[in-house]
Amino acid sequence: MTAEQRRNLHAFRDYVRKILDPTYILSYMTPWFRDDVVQHIQAEKNNKGPMEAASLFLQVLLELQEEGWFRGFLDALQQAGYSGLYEAIESWDFQKIEKLEEYRLLLKRLQPEFKTTINPEDILPEISGCLINQECEEIIQISSNKGLMAGAEKMVECLLRSDKENWPKTLKLALEKEESKFSELWMVEKGAENVQMKDLEDDEMKTLDVHIVYKEEPENQNRSQNSCSSSEVPPTYSPLKPRNYQLELALPAQKGKNTIICAPTGCGKTFVSLLICEHHLKRFPQGRKGKVVLFAVQVPLYEQQKSVFSEYFERFGYKVSGISGATADSISAEQIVENNDIIILTPQILVNSLKDGTIPSLSIFTLMIFDECHNTNKHHPYNMIMFHYLDQKLGGSSDSLPQVIGLTASVGVGDAKNTAEATEYICKLCASLDTSVVATVRDNLEELEEVVYKPQKFFRKVESRTTDRFKHIISQLMAETEALAKSIFEELGTVTLENLSQIQNRHFGTQKYEQWIIAVQKACIVFQMPDKEEESRICKALFLYTSHLRKYNDALIINEDARMKDALNYLKNFFKNVRAAGFDAIEQDLTQRFEEKLLELEGISMDPSNENAKLKDLCFILQEEYHLNPETRTILFVKTRALVDALKNWIEENPKLSFLKPGILTGRGRTNQTMGMTLPAQKCALDAFRTNRDSKILIATSVADEGIDIAQCNLVILYEYVGNVIKMIQTRGRGRARGSKCFLLTSNADVIEKEKLNICKEKMMNESISRLQGWNEAVFKEKIRQIQIQEKLIRDNQGKVKPVVDKKNKKLLCGKCKTFACYTADIRVVEECHFTVVRDAFRECFVTKLHPRPKKFGSFEKKAKIFCARKDCLHDWGIHVKYKTFEIPVIKIESFVVEDVATGAQTLYAKWKDFNFEKIPFDAAEMSPWAQES
Incomplete structure (x- = not known):
């Protein structure tokens, strides 16, 4: 047993507590556990339950000093049947167990329905492989002695503690085999996301627009580092000792100048920001106080910075707090800003507060620090904040403005092709942040190079594979699938598959082919025919064909960079899920075509020559x-x-x-x-x-x-x-x-x-920065001011051009099957950004399923997802929420096609803001009794 293993077991103890019933493995632990300890753990389970017993078990386990107990513990898990927990601890990888959490939450919510509708004796043989043998015996015994409902309740308890990654799917198959109505509630959807979206109704998968921003901390600073364990003894504090190059970076800001600090990854820019912040707060005379806000672009970085600033400044009596997207619903931004000296925010929090007037002006702050400041462009929240700043500056306001500091490892050069263009790009970034100094290390380069080594x-x-039989076979399957899709249009005469997209010269296994698939699917959504049934059939078929093409394309990309074996496993898992999820005639045909090639593909993937x-x-x-x-x-x-x-x-x-x-x-x-x-x-x-x-x-x-x-x-x-x-x-x-x-x-x-x-x-960026640093400061400031005036003029003119509201009544059709959903006249806007439908008949157009991740957002409580009511469609339309005392649907426009009633023209919108129809505010008086909470 190593110290690392002991520390890891302590770090992951919560996973163990949720799964392990220690009484099932105590008999294997007798070489290390005394009889009185065993009895104590058994009593703890009887009195307080298995989780408390597991806590006591782990406490005793981690205090053991005898040799071999860790291996003995792993062997005990394996012998008792805890294969998932054994695997996780053996590799210290709990991802598979973590994936089960959403299903545990769903089963907890469905527990009342489960115990009243399920006969545990019927489905136990099907799911016994997901449980411990002793659990199966206990379920049978309880069902016999206390009745089926008690047995079902015990089954739920055991499933909630199961460490088998396949138990949700196994349960689904068992329920379907018994034709249980509960199977309709038990939704096993692979890859259900668990990320917070900007809009309440925006419940679909989003592609992350990733900016590469590695947050670095210097190795030798006197601050605690991140750790798995929250209970480790905190280190003794000693004052921070800045290096000379860090003092050099901080100097312009400490002189009160708005500054971008550009320094390499690993040099300790967070440390520099602490120096600047401390100097800023201490310079105020008695009776006056500074107020600092630091922005972090994402929640994890926010949490890290909040921890760093709290640890450092609270020792000196300064109050540090913050708000992120994860806590915004439960905390008042106004109160946090008013009652603290240093505030850490994710930037959208301040954007929202400035918009709704909760925070009336940036003048409340004396210093603003933008971490990863190169993001200050276009519509990034950093730029939205600086728009307020610059409007106040250029508008002639007498209110004071905060000092601005930006931190980055690279200011970038955009699309610049020469030093002049790169200089202009950096000037625009400086203008956006109202900075007239770009601070880099110049006088202490040798010291910097001792800390940050340039590799x-x-x-x-x-060279790629000279022959690739795997790629050849998959490309054949893709060509066949494309041909099947093309055949749908043959009898139409006027429309072809190629007409649906402008993307030409596409090749299998490329990002361009992926873009072609997306373009075809978007075109399919607004594709129209006089025969609406035929239109729906064609669109559904095309969606199926393109979804299979996308998976084949993914497999070719994996094959290009990894083993054929990995690409084949990807496809096998996909077709396994297809077979389990519905399997209509088209899917049967496509699956059969793949399976006909499967044996050959497996042989190729195992051939060492490939x-x-x-x-x-x-x-x-x-x-x-x-x-x-x-x-x-x-x-x-x-x-x-x-x-x-x-x-x-x-x-x-x-x-x-x-x-x-x-x-x-x-x-x-x-x-x-x-x-x-x-x-x-x-x-x-x-x-x-x-x-x-x-x-x-x-x-x-x-x-x-x-x-x-x-x-x-x-x-x-x-x-x-x-x-x-x-x-x-x-x-x-x-x-x-x-x-x-x-x-x-x-x-x-x-x-x-x-x-x-x-x-x-x-190199061009560094030359441009050096060039700017050689400019006369007054000249640089004037250059910045001219850019700011020009950009404000453009913003102001854009704001004056308001889109013309289209007051014509239009239809909303399901984006997948083209079924009529509602008219725009039926839509109401709730709290300025959420859209519901008040027409009574609309509730017949959709079906609901319990939301796997119910959550509260302000006045809303997300309760269910809504889908097109057509059984052969079930397109995701949005969610069902409780709003005040009403139960209402909240729809997302990207799930629908908008059809002009007069002309029949169809349009697809990605966001509600792009759809300029007459938006009528929500009025409780319009709501029907069925919408009232029962």
């Missing part, structure tokens, strides 16, 4: 670097989460590389196929990589928006991974150790050229 950069061009050349080269790099330096620490960056999993499996299954014991780090959002890591899971993954010397490589996607600190390493590998100059600088900044290396490995020469272009742009 050597290597480019490796690898190994991916990129993986061979990656293996060579890793072997070479670890031969030269066995203590090498590596971060391997890849594009997608699917590739993270594929490369982890490849390394673990490769006898030459399995010693690396890879860890993984992915973003928090979810996609259709994969579930994101929670913030605690991310922190634990990083902590394990930092402290566990056995884990020598971390495979990561871009976790930039999460603002996670990444430990020091000496080898960075970019595996088909490239972006803009900001991404390049910050990704390269992960390699902080002396003598570090950075490899770009790709089969695409264009990728190497793009990375070389980024290097040129980085």
Whole structure:
């Protein structure tokens, strides 16, 4: 038993408490547990339940000093049947167990219905594999002694503690086999997302627009680091000791100048912001106080900064608090700002507060700090805040304005092609932030270079497979599927599949093909025919064909970067889910076509001669670097989460590389196929990589928006991974150790050229910054002022052009089957941004299913999802909510097609703001009695 294992078990104890009934494994633990301890744990279960018993069990377990108890504990779990928990603790990876949480919540809500409708004796044989043997015996015994309802209640209790990743699906199949009505309530939807959306009705998957922003902290600062465990003893505080280059970066801001601080990843910009903030607050005379606001672009970064600032400033009597999107509903922004000296915010909170007047002006603050300030452009919340600032500045207001500080590792150059254009781009960023100084390290470069090492950069061009039978077969299947889709239009004569999209020269297995699929699906939504039944049939068929084409395209992309085996498993899982989820005639045909090729595909995927050349080269790099330096620490960056999993499996299954014991780090959002890591899971993954010397490589996607600190390493590998100059600088900044290396490995020469272009742009950026730093300050300020005046003029003119409201009554049709839903005259606007339908007949147009993640948003309580009532459609229309005393549907416009009643013309809108119809405010007097809460 190592200290690391003990610490990890303590860190993940909550997972264990929710699953383990310790009385089932006590008989295996007798070499380490005294009889009186065993009796105490058994009594704890009888008196307080299994969770409290598990807490006591873990407390005793973690205090053991005898040899072999940890291995004994794992063996006990395996012997008792806790295979999921055993696997999670063995690998310290609880993702599979974490995925079960949403199903546990759903089952808890459905428990009353479950115990009154389910005969546990009927379905127990089907789900027994998801339970412990003793649990099955207890369910049978309770059903016999206390009745079926008590047995069903016990079954729910056992399922809630199940560690088997397939129990939700197994339960679904068992319910369907028994033709139980409860199966309609038990929704097992793969990839249900768990992210907070901007709009209440916006419940669909969103593509994350990722900006690569790695939040770094200096290694040798006297502050505590992130840890998996919240109960570790906090370190003794000692004053921060700034380095000379950090004092240099802070100096212009400490002189009161609005400043952008541009310094490399790993140098400690957060530390610099602490110095600036402390100096700012102390400069106020007695009787006056400063008020600082610091913005963090995402919730995890907000939490990190709030912790850092609280730890430092509360020691000096300053009040620190904050609000993020996760806490905004329960906290008053006005109160937080009024009652604290330092406020940490996610920027949208302030945007909303300025808009509704809760915070009347930015003059309430004396200092604003924008972390990752290069985001201050277009419609980013940072820019929205600065619009208020600049309107106040240029409007001649006598109210004082706060000092502005921006922090970034790279200001970027946009699309600049030369130094003059790059200089102009940086000037516009300075104008947006009203800064006249760009602070970089110039006088203390040697000291900076001792802290932040610039890794050597290597480019490796690898040839793709010379022959790719897997790609050939999948491409054939795609061509057949396209042909089936085209055949739908043959009898129409006037419309072809190609007519539905402007994207030409598309190739299978590319992002461009994905874009073509999206374009075809959008065109299909507004496709019209006189025969509406035929129109609906064609649209539904086309959606099925394109969804299969998308999966084939995904598989080709995986095949390009990983093993054929991984791509094939991706498709097998997809068709397994298709078979389980409905299976109409078209899906049966497509599945049969795939299965006819499956045996050949499996043979190809297992053929060693089909190994991916990129993986061979990656293996060579890793072997070479670890031969030269066995203590090498590596971060391997890849594009997608699917590739993270594929490369982890490849390394673990490769006898030459399995010693690396890879860890993984992915973003928090979810996609259709994969579930994101929670913030605690991310922190634990990083902590394990930092402290566990056995884990020598971390495979990561871009976790930039999460603002996670990444430990020091000496080898960075970019595996088909490239972006803009900001991404390049910050990704390269992960390699902080002396003598570090950075490899770009790709089969695409264009990728190497793009990375070389980024290097040129980085040089151009540095030259432009040096050029600006040489300008006369008065000249620079005047340049900034002229840009601000011009930009304000454009904004003001845009604000004057109001869209013409279309007062014509229009139809809303289901975007999938074209069934009539309602008229625009039936729609009412609730609290300015949510849209409901007041027509009584509308409730017959949709069906509801309990929402897997009910939640309160202000005056709203999200309770259910609504779907098109047609059984062969069930298109997602939005959600059902409780609003004050009313039960109302809230619809999302992207789920519908808008049809002009007079002309029949159809239009698709992505957002309500794009649809300029006459918006009538919600009026409670219009509501029918059925909408009143019962």
